[in-house]
Amino acid sequence: MDRLREAVGPEACSNRTADLYTYGFDASIHHRTPDMVIQPRSTDQVSEVMRIAYQHGIPVVPRGGGTGLCGSAVPVQGGIVMDMSRMDSILEISVGDLCCVVEAGCVYQDLNDALAPHGFWFPPSPGSSDACQIGGMVAANASGMKAVKYGATRDYVLGLTFVKANGDVVKAGTRTLKDSSGYQLARLMVGSEGTLGIITDVTLKIAARPKTSAMVLAAFPDPEAAGRCVSAIIAKPLIPSSLELMDSVSIDAVNKALGNPLPDCKALCMIEVDGEPEIVEKELKIVEEVARSEGAITVEATHDRKAMNRWNNSRKAIMTSLAALRPGYSSVSLADDMVLPISKIPAAVVAYQRIAEKYDVTVATYGHAADGNLHTKMLLDPNDADSWQRGEKAVDEIFEATLALGGSVTGEHGVGISKAPNFHKERSSVIPTMVEIKKAMDPKNILNPGKLDQWEGSILRMLRYPCSEYQD
Numbered sequence: 001m002d003r004l005r006e007a008v009g010p011e012a013c014s015n016r017t018a019d020l021y022t023y024g025f026d027a028s029i030h031h032r033t034p035d036m037v038i039q040p041r042s043t044d045q046v047s048e049v050m051r052i053a054y055q056h057g058i059p060v061v062p063r064g065g066g067t068g069l070c071g072s073a074v075p076v077q078g079g080i081v082m083d084m085s086r087m088d089s090i091l092e093i094s095v096g097d098l099c100c101v102v103e104a105g106c107v108y109q110d111l112n113d114a115l116a117p118h119g120f121w122f123p124p125s126p127g128s129s130d131a132c133q134i135g136g137m138v139a140a141n142a143s144g145m146k147a148v149k150y151g152a153t154r155d156y157v158l159g160l161t162f163v164k165a166n167g168d169v170v171k172a173g174t175r176t177l178k179d180s181s182g183y184q185l186a187r188l189m190v191g192s193e194g195t196l197g198i199i200t201d202v203t204l205k206i207a208a209r210p211k212t213s214a215m216v217l218a219a220f221p222d223p224e225a226a227g228r229c230v231s232a233i234i235a236k237p238l239i240p241s242s243l244e245l246m247d248s249v250s251i252d253a254v255n256k257a258l259g260n261p262l263p264d265c266k267a268l269c270m271i272e273v274d275g276e277p278e279i280v281e282k283e284l285k286i287v288e289e290v291a292r293s294e295g296a297i298t299v300e301a302t303h304d305r306k307a308m309n310r311w312n313n314s315r316k317a318i319m320t321s322l323a324a325l326r327p328g329y330s331s332v333s334l335a336d337d338m339v340l341p342i343s344k345i346p347a348a349v350v351a352y353q354r355i356a357e358k359y360d361v362t363v364a365t366y367g368h369a370a371d372g373n374l375h376t377k378m379l380l381d382p383n384d385a386d387s388w389q390r391g392e393k394a395v396d397e398i399f400e401a402t403l404a405l406g407g408s409v410t411g412e413h414g415v416g417i418s419k420a421p422n423f424h425k426e427r428s429s430v431i432p433t434m435v436e437i438k439k440a441m442d443p444k445n446i447l448n449p450g451k452l453d454q455w456e457g458s459i460l461r462m463l464r465y466p467c468s469e470y471q472d
């Protein structure tokens with residue numbers, strides 16, 4: 001600890017009880033207290049910390065905004081939590097070169113606020129945009145509502161600097177739009193969840209902001225009709241800038257919490273189109289026609305920014321509204337981020353509801369339906385072991401149903417702990433190669449150990465809730 005304090009300064013190190021307790025959480029169901037929190041200010045400091053940790057075999061877990069939903073920033077083997085939030089500078093915005101360079105701790109929204117006056121943006125748009133950091137987004141390959149048209153974080157990473165487990169600094173990629181020079185190591189860090197290195201700066205491609213946008217809100221009598229509408233819009237062909245689907249549990253939760261901002265129906269689609277005004281006008285009409293022809297009960301269209309914000313905020317309020325739906329119950333992220341072939345969305349929504357009924361748990365299904373990404377949240381009594389057990393069985397069946405439909409366990413949140421057992425089932429052919437890469441880059445297994453392919457057994461361990469059966 002003395003050497004670490006020397007490396008970064010005493011003000012950047014803490015082992016105060018309150019800090020250790022706080023840094024044991026992310027936004028998942030898990031908690032584990034680390035031994036020390038370090039807040040570096042430079043790549044050199046990160047490198048020095050890693051040299052010391054490597055020498056002594058101390059686990060190090062890099063942490064961005066701590067908004068991850070699957071436990072990937074929880075220090076399950078203790079050690080050091082490396083909080084990147086002091087490395088938050090925007091180092092360069094180069095509109096002429098279509099790129100920007102930021103430190104890893106830069107918050108997503110801060111970058112977009114800085115890009116806006118130039119007429120540019122970094123589009124992935126996660127729901128956590130006010131808090132998540134660019135380093136965390138790269139490490140999780142985050143995306144969000146706009147992915148159907150604008151892609152995920154991986155599509156924008158041109159280069160990055162990372163510090164290896166032994167403290168060596170690697171500058172991967174370039175600040176050019178193309179690069180064919182050997183292994184694409186910057187891309188290898190995308191989705192690495194803190195297990196291969198500490199990212200300290202990132203060079204991102206940027207995109208021109210769309211001139212205008214408009215939205216349609218279509219209410220349906222059942223999720224199948226809503227799902228058909230999603231496929232029919234894409235098949236036109238028409239790529240919306242976002243297309244959100246909500247099931248009846250999500251609609252009900254938001255209407256109860258926010259005073260009925262949404263139509264009372266079994267499923268709805270919020271569809272946004274963007275671009276040049278005349279194209280937006282044309283596409284809006286096509287979307288309205290498709291929604292009606294697929295059986296929508298009501299179809300509302302708007303160009304009004306305030307109305308669009310109201311709809312978008314209702315969609316974003318699902319998580320918090322669910323938490324208030326049933327007193328004494330918590331809304332938890334377990335099987336929360338499945339991704340499916342777009343055509344399988346209706347079958348998945350129906351299957352998830354059947355599984356919820358079978359295990360007597362409340363499950364809300366919603367998500368970015370046009371890129372096949374469905375989220376579920378489950379309401380559980382966090383103090384009741386039986387509630388957790390039914391939840392875990394439901395989770396396993398939701399993942400089984402997803403894989404049977406040709407999907408995958410996570411589209412944007414990552415694996416961490418919550419998806420690990422089902423990730424093992426899905427990607428058994430990939431895991432031996434992942435193990436080899438991890439051994440080559442982190443031979444002492446000190447970078448975020450115990451996650452991804454290394455998590456063993458049930459996900460009901462190290463819970464943040466006071467259910468004694470599941471505390472380690």
Ligand SMILES: Cc1cc2nc3c(=O)[nH]c(=O)nc-3n(C[C@H](O)[C@H](O)[C@H](O)COP(=O)(O)OP(=O)(O)OC[C@H]3O[C@@H](n4cnc5c(N)ncnc54)[C@H](O)[C@@H]3O)c2cc1C
Pocket residue numbers: 026027061062063064065066067068069072073084104105125126127128131132133134135136137138139140141142143144145192193194195197198199200319412413414448
């Ligand atoms: C309300 C809410 C809404 C959300 N909506 C979305 C959404 O729409 N789309 C989406 O994709 N996700 C969403 N998420 C999940 C989460 O915000 C994303 O996964 C995000 O990318 C995490 O970023 P972070 O900075 O908070 O990272 P953290 O949670 O701190 O860490 C995530 C992982 O990245 C690693 N990491 C962090 N920084 C670094 C670094 N500098 N170098 C190496 N590894 C690092 C950590 O070790 C960990 O494994 C949501 C979460 C919440 C709470």
